[in-house]
Amino acid sequence: MTAPPDRAQSERAQPERALSERARDDRAQADRAQAGWAHAPGRAARSIHARAAVVAEAGPGGRTRLTTLRSAPPLTLRQTGPERVHLVSTAAGPLGGDHLELDILVTEGATLELGSIASTLVLPGPGRSAMVVTAQVAAGGRLTFAPEPTVLAAGCDHAMTVRLALHADASAYWREEIVFGRHGETPGRCHARFDATVDGRPLLRQEFTVGDPAVDGSPAVYGDARCVGNVLVAGPGFTHPEPGVAPGRAVLPLAGPGTLILALAPDAVELRRRLA
Amino acid sequence: MNAMLLLLADSRLPAGGHAHSGGTEQAVASGAVHDVASLAAFLRGRLATAGLVAAGLAAAAVTASGAGWAELDAEADARTASPAQREAARTQGRLLLRVARRIWPAPALDELAAAVPSPHHPVVLGAVAAATGCSPRDAALAAAYNAVTGPATAAVRLLGLDPVEVHRLLAGLAPALEDTAATAASACAAGESARLPAHAAPALDLLAEQHIRTEVRLFIS
Numbered sequence: 001m002t003a004p005p006d007r008a009q010s011e012r013a014q015p016e017r018a019l020s021e022r023a024r025d026d027r028a029q030a031d032r033a034q035a036g037w038a039h040a041p042g043r044a045a046r047s048i049h050a051r052a053a054v055v056a057e058a059g060p061g062g063r064t065r066l067t068t069l070r071s072a073p074p075l076t077l078r079q080t081g082p083e084r085v086h087l088v089s090t091a092a093g094p095l096g097g098d099h100l101e102l103d104i105l106v107t108e109g110a111t112l113e114l115g116s117i118a119s120t121l122v123l124p125g126p127g128r129s130a131m132v133v134t135a136q137v138a139a140g141g142r143l144t145f146a147p148e149p150t151v152l153a154a155g156c157d158h159a160m161t162v163r164l165a166l167h168a169d170a171s172a173y174w175r176e177e178i179v180f181g182r183h184g185e186t187p188g189r190c191h192a193r194f195d196a197t198v199d200g201r202p203l204l205r206q207e208f209t210v211g212d213p214a215v216d217g218s219p220a221v222y223g224d225a226r227c228v229g230n231v232l233v234a235g236p237g238f239t240h241p242e243p244g245v246a247p248g249r250a251v252l253p254l255a256g257p258g259t260l261i262l263a264l265a266p267d268a269v270e271l272r273r274r275l276a
Numbered sequence: 277m278n279a280m281l282l283l284l285a286d287s288r289l290p291a292g293g294h295a296h297s298g299g300t301e302q303a304v305a306s307g308a309v310h311d312v313a314s315l316a317a318f319l320r321g322r323l324a325t326a327g328l329v330a331a332g333l334a335a336a337a338v339t340a341s342g343a344g345w346a347e348l349d350a351e352a353d354a355r356t357a358s359p360a361q362r363e364a365a366r367t368q369g370r371l372l373l374r375v376a377r378r379i380w381p382a383p384a385l386d387e388l389a390a391a392v393p394s395p396h397h398p399v400v401l402g403a404v405a406a407a408t409g410c411s412p413r414d415a416a417l418a419a420a421y422n423a424v425t426g427p428a429t430a431a432v433r434l435l436g437l438d439p440v441e442v443h444r445l446l447a448g449l450a451p452a453l454e455d456t457a458a459t460a461a462s463a464c465a466a467g468e469s470a471r472l473p474a475h476a477a478p479a480l481d482l483l484a485e486q487h488i489r490t491e492v493r494l495f496i497s
Contacts, residue, residue: 193474195470195474201350202350202351202353202354202470203354204354204357205351205354205355205470205474206355206357206474206475206476207473207474207475207476208475208476209324209475212324214320214321214323214324214452215320215321215324215325217317218317218318218320218321218322218324218479219303219308219309219314219317219318219321219479220299220303220317220318220319220321220322220325220326220477220479220480221321221324221325221477221478221479221480222478222479223308223479225478225479228478230478243359245482245485245486245489248482249482250358250481250482250485252357252358252359252481252485253359254353254354254357255350255353255354255356255362256353256354260357262357262478262481262482263478264478264479264482
């Protein structure tokens with residue numbers, strides 16, 4: 001698949017950041033050993049670079065065929081239905097230093113649902129970890145991206161990047177859930193950036209940071225919530241929920257052709273309930 | 277220090293800023309902000325999210341022109357998921373643009389008004405800053421300053437807090453204001469509005485949506 005034009009810029013921005021933060025990471029090594037990265041059996045300190053891809057194309061009679069399904073451990077993709085793929089994690093992590101990428105292409109008129117078997121536990125390691133998801137949906141295409149939550153373990157330093165490029169007649173249901181540590185655990189650091197465009201025009205741009213003292217616990221940002229999540233519903237192929245607000249949940253019609261369900265919650269189960 | 281920047285950031289500028297609390301009224305109603313300490317946490321979080329986003333947009337607006345106005349306004353829309361907050365930002369933007377065109381007449385402001393009748397407030401702030409000879413960093417500083425001073429004043433009125441204590445809190449935020457302006461100006465110097473800061477504040481979104489549905493309120497937002 002072809003990479004969208006803005007990909008090179010973001011890739012330039014990331015490695016320098018990882019290097020500059022390495023010194024501080026080294027100082028925190030004792031914390032990391034305690035936090036669990038030393039308990040991942042079979043993983044040497046060497047970090048993993050992996051790039052997986054899935055391409056869904058509409059075949060004869062309008063049925064979707066997965067013409068590419070390329071796993072790259074630890075990102076292992078399994079087809080679990082005619083139009084459905086699950087991400088099966090085949091190693092612990094990501095660990096600090098790992099760089100994982102997933103490319104998704106839904107061509108004209110095709111449908112793809114992507115989920116995951118388990119939540120992603122982000123662990124510390126020698127450097128920053130990164131997960132980059134790039135998705136393109138062509139006219140009449142329909143993409144559901146609904147993996148299990150990303151859980152930030154103590155001491156982690158993680159960057160999550162999503163670039164979702166939609167054609168004007170494309171549809172997407174995109175869920176993202178971030179859990180601030182396992183039960184009773186203080187999370188490490190995370191920076192998430194989500195950019196969704198429709199025909200190149202911006203639909204939604206959002207960054208979330210965790211582990212910044214200005215933001216953590218601020219009643220303006222997360223309050224006393226332990227997780228944050230949202231669902232972007234875009235295009236004509238999905239039912240857009242009715243606008244409204246309830247404790248810890250709001251349904252926000254965007255300025256462009258999309259609706260955002262936004263939720264804060266004390267735990268992952270409640271978060272999922274609020275995003276439904 | 278630029279005298280025009282002082283005038284532009286002054287709360288006495290008759291552009292309706294005093295009518296907005298930036299979520300503070302609802303945060304007080306919900307009990308989330310109830311004293312100087314909780315106000316401090318509120319303002320720090322607000323500055324690191326909505327304040328940084330506004331600062332980036334304002335800095336970028338200093339050098340905008342032509343088709344750039346509508347593009348930048350669309351970037352502001354994409355960073356403001358809450359319709360209540362988009363409405364508040366556009367109301368304040370429209371008022372500021374109206375008074376600024378009388379105070380500092382400039383072709384760029386006419387061009388902005390023609391391209392986007394009710395632009396997002398930070399876009400107007402940046403445009404006016406440019407018309408008064410301010411730099412992108414000045415514009416970013418004014419936006420960051422606005423992001424915390426209005427809500428701080430609202431909290432004093434709503435909670436009857438000691439205004440000296442609250443101003444001491446604002447003085448403590450001064451280094452963070454400078455940092456925010458510097459971060460915004462350097463993001464803007466990269467030259468691509470798509471990459472400007474986009475830090476979300478989910479609690480502010482929820483507060484804004486709850487506030488707009490509240491019947492009795494002192495502030496518009």
